[in-house]
Amino acid sequence: MADEVQVPRKKIQATDLMNEIMAAYFYDLNEAAISASRKVAWCTSVGPAELLRAMGFAVYFPENHGALLGASRMATDMIPAANAIGYSPDICSYLTSDIGAFLRKTTPLSKAYPGIQSVPKADVLVFNTNQCRDVQDWFAWYGREWGVPSIGITSPRNIGEVTEIHIDDVARQTEALIPKLEAVAGSRLDMEKLRETVRLSRECTELWNKVLATATAKPAPITFFDGTIQMGPAVVLRGTQQAVDYYRVLLAELEQRVRGGIAAVEHETARIYWEGMPVWGRLRQNSELFARLGACVLASTYCSSWVFPSLDPQDPIRSMAKAYLELFIVRTDQYKEKYLQDMIEHFAVDGIVYHDAKTCPNNSNCRYGLPQRLEAKTGIPSLVLSGDLNDMRCVSDEQTKINVEAFVEQLVEGR
Amino acid sequence: MSQRNKAVYVGLDIGSSRTKVAVIDAAGHLIGRAVKKSGTDFSSTAKVCLDAALQMADAATDDVAGALSTGYGRGNARFITEENKTEIGCLAKAGYHYFPEPITIIDIGGQDNKIVKIDGSGQRTSFKMNRKCAAGTGAFLEEMASRLDVPLEEMNGIARRSEHMIKLGSYCTVFSATEVLDNIRQGKNVADIVKGVFHSVIKRVLEMDLLTEKVVMSGGVVANNPFIVDMTAELIQRPVFVSEYPQFVGAVGAALYAREAAGH
Numbered sequence: 001m002a003d004e005v006q007v008p009r010k011k012i013q014a015t016d017l018m019n020e021i022m023a024a025y026f027y028d029l030n031e032a033a034i035s036a037s038r039k040v041a042w043c044t045s046v047g048p049a050e051l052l053r054a055m056g057f058a059v060y061f062p063e064n065h066g067a068l069l070g071a072s073r074m075a076t077d078m079i080p081a082a083n084a085i086g087y088s089p090d091i092c093s094y095l096t097s098d099i100g101a102f103l104r105k106t107t108p109l110s111k112a113y114p115g116i117q118s119v120p121k122a123d124v125l126v127f128n129t130n131q132c133r134d135v136q137d138w139f140a141w142y143g144r145e146w147g148v149p150s151i152g153i154t155s156p157r158n159i160g161e162v163t164e165i166h167i168d169d170v171a172r173q174t175e176a177l178i179p180k181l182e183a184v185a186g187s188r189l190d191m192e193k194l195r196e197t198v199r200l201s202r203e204c205t206e207l208w209n210k211v212l213a214t215a216t217a218k219p220a221p222i223t224f225f226d227g228t229i230q231m232g233p234a235v236v237l238r239g240t241q242q243a244v245d246y247y248r249v250l251l252a253e254l255e256q257r258v259r260g261g262i263a264a265v266e267h268e269t270a271r272i273y274w275e276g277m278p279v280w281g282r283l284r285q286n287s288e289l290f291a292r293l294g295a296c297v298l299a300s301t302y303c304s305s306w307v308f309p310s311l312d313p314q315d316p317i318r319s320m321a322k323a324y325l326e327l328f329i330v331r332t333d334q335y336k337e338k339y340l341q342d343m344i345e346h347f348a349v350d351g352i353v354y355h356d357a358k359t360c361p362n363n364s365n366c367r368y369g370l371p372q373r374l375e376a377k378t379g380i381p382s383l384v385l386s387g388d389l390n391d392m393r394c395v396s397d398e399q400t401k402i403n404v405e406a407f408v409e410q411l412v413e414g415r
Numbered sequence: 416m417s418q419r420n421k422a423v424y425v426g427l428d429i430g431s432s433r434t435k436v437a438v439i440d441a442a443g444h445l446i447g448r449a450v451k452k453s454g455t456d457f458s459s460t461a462k463v464c465l466d467a468a469l470q471m472a473d474a475a476t477d478d479v480a481g482a483l484s485t486g487y488g489r490g491n492a493r494f495i496t497e498e499n500k501t502e503i504g505c506l507a508k509a510g511y512h513y514f515p516e517p518i519t520i521i522d523i524g525g526q527d528n529k530i531v532k533i534d535g536s537g538q539r540t541s542f543k544m545n546r547k548c549a550a551g552t553g554a555f556l557e558e559m560a561s562r563l564d565v566p567l568e569e570m571n572g573i574a575r576r577s578e579h580m581i582k583l584g585s586y587c588t589v590f591s592a593t594e595v596l597d598n599i600r601q602g603k604n605v606a607d608i609v610k611g612v613f614h615s616v617i618k619r620v621l622e623m624d625l626l627t628e629k630v631v632m633s634g635g636v637v638a639n640n641p642f643i644v645d646m647t648a649e650l651i652q653r654p655v656f657v658s659e660y661p662q663f664v665g666a667v668g669a670a671l672y673a674r675e676a677a678g679h
């Protein structure tokens with residue numbers, strides 16, 4: 001194992017276009033917030049974004065901001081400010097780093113997009129607790145801070161089969177949001193516009209799924225680490241034409257890579273699945289650590305969480321309810337086990353890495369014996385890495401390195 | 416190679432607390448060894464250990480037909496080798512060399528502990544390392560020895576004199592230290608507390624994974640405190656196996672890898 005070898009990173013050419021789109025999105029949001037030309041709605045990452053967009057809101061996703069705080073390595077310095085006002089270091093570090101940054105009057109957006117002074121002030125905060133309770137508490141804090149409504153969907157969780165009863169529940173809660181949102185927006189919901197937004201959102205997620213599926217090729221043309229960057233438009237711009245257009249360009253480039261046999265990781269010797277949150281403050285480091293060992297982390301639950309096959313423009317609200325209930329994070333371990341088994345086969349994976357994120361139990365699927373059950377069933381070895389999404393005080397670089405090196409060594413020697 | 420024409424293979428295990436060097440012959444016998452506190456200059460410590468181990472093996476640098484490093488400071492052995500493997504891999508290699516059957520190796524070192532499982536063909540099937548705290552490691556023992564004001568190297572003998580163990584309930588080192596202080600305050604027998612400290616180390620390790628039928632222990636803490644082996648055997652209710660020099664298992668594994676790379 002030669003530690004010092006530099007790993008050339010293969011740039012995805014489409015990224016420049018993505019950066020332009022993301023910049024336009026943030027400047028547009030900023031403009032809406034400071035000029036009050038449009039109302040701003042905050043939305044959880046798998047919240048009812050289509051509804052908000054169709055109603056003309058400029059939609060902002062604070063989890064994306066959390067990821068930016070992590071990736072820019074600002075998060076760990078911000079978290080203590082939230083801890084000091086009673087938000088524990090044990091709860092979501094997106095929440096604590098985001099609120100901490102707000103209290104310290106700073107944001108990574110200012111550096112990335114000169115001219116932007118702060119996150120856009122919300123006129124309404126809209127959550128869906130399908131992923132966790134933390135988002136509700138997070139939005140409640142801003143609701144109190146700004147005196148704006150924090151409303152949303154309290155979703156069933158730990159669901160096996162998604163039934164009509166579940167869908168009725170969430171669809172009715174979604175419908176109940178409409179008059180409240182109309183009051184903030186000052187206009188009525190146009191159903192046709194919602195249908196069109198849902199159609200675009202569906203198209204976006206289908207293309208995104210195809211992008212991810214290119215990693216079934218051997219060698220894989222894209223890594224999980226690339227995916228966490230490339231998913232930006234699927235998260236913040238789903239339901240828009242720009243996102244659809246972008247993924248067409250990206251897909252074409254990756255298909256070209258597959259045809260040319262171009263590998264994301266040179267000499268791909270091990271194919272690895274990542275289960276859990278990214279370690280945002282170590283994205284590059286982890287990407288290089290695996291690549292140096294010839295291990296390609298090529299698929300993940302995380303990146304696949306923005307795939308909503310049930311969205312249906314003919315039945316927008318019910319299909320949104322269904323789509324947001326069907327997500328991995330909302331389901332039972334039994335479902336998750338089957339899902340992961342399918343992913344292992346689909347991507348021809350040699351090993352699974354579970355990230356046990358200290359502050360996000362919701363995305364840490366190694367705490368109820370799942371890795372052991374799946375390993376017994378499939379024979380595919382697994383590794384649990386202790387860490388966190390944003391709080392780098394919970395990350396040990398040396399332990400990560402030894403664990404990953406020993407794991408890849410085990411996979412390769414086991415051939 | 417010197418005139419004696421004696422091919423030896425060197426394994427350097429540069430751990431965060433101790434550096435161990437093993438010299439083996441072509442048959443895989445451990446013929447030289449040395450251990451020293453790693454200190455702050457890993458390379459020079461490794462060199463000193465190498466010289467001592469070679470001397471013990473009655474070999475010269477020229478006789479070294481292969482070398483490989485492992486451990487936290489494995490990048491600091493470039494004066495003799497560019498090759499390295501993880502300590503997990505090396506433990507497995509040597510574990511199987513000594514016990515060629517399905518085994519679980521429990522290694523307790525100064526800063527971490529590991530559980531490595533090997534199948535009947537010597538292939539590693541899984542491994543676990545402790546998480547980011549001192550629980551179940553030599554660092555925990557050191558902290559408790561200092562709280563009890565007894566020399567670390569006397570802990571083993573003191574534990575053997577205990578008649579009634581005092582169990583520590585917490586797995587946080589700071590909380591355990593408070594428990595220890597509380598017991599001292601209550602005038603409890605030090606030997607009973609020390610036994611409880613060892614018990615705590617083993618419990619932390621045993622809760623990391625299931626064990627196979629045959630269990631092997633290694634590492635510096637095991638080498639210096641054979642009491643821990645007896646206690647583990649009692650807890651798991653079956654014999655626990657230990658190779659001759661448990662502190663050198665990782666280093667021997669590295670030497671075995673070096674021998675393999677040289678075509679033996």
Ligand code: SF4
Binds near residue numbers: 131133135359363
């Ligand atoms: S799912 Fe986890 S990371 Fe995401 S908001 Fe909830 S607690 Fe935070």
